[in-house]
Amino acid sequence: MEIDFSIGNIPAKLRRGWFWGGMKLVTPSESLWLQHPLQPSTHWSFRLTRSWQRTVAGHRVRVEKTRPLLGAGIRSQGYRVFVDGELVADVDGM
Template sequence: MDIDFLIGNISAKLVRGWFLGGMKLVTPSESIWLQHPLQPSTHFSFRLKRCWQRGISGHQVRVEKARPLMAAGVRSQSYSVFVDGKLVASDQGL
């Protein structure tokens, strides 16, 4: 799943691999892991909502993931991307 958005005037993308669960922020100059596929917390978590916040090019980027309570591994999850506190993109997917 890919979500395209802008950080100021820089194009960025939230990329999540459905098979291994890795998730990262990608800009033309850097790539930042939010969930690395080799970390156990990527695969085993009881939280329904998780947030990651990173500073990129002088802007605060926050990614929120919300998952359903029942059968979360096989149902769609919601992803929201905020830049400096403003919602810039959202999507649902595995």
């Protein structure tokens, strides 16, 4: 899954691999892991909402993922991306 958005004037993507669960924040100049596939917390969590925050080019970027209570591995999950506290993307996907 890929979500396209902008961080100021910089094009960015949130990429998530559905099979291994890795999630990256990608810009033309850098690639930041939010969820690495080799970390156990990527695969085992009891929280329904998780969030990650990074700073890119002086802007605060926060990504929130909300999963359903039952059948989270086979059902759609919600992703919201905020740049400097402003919602820039709201997508449901795997």
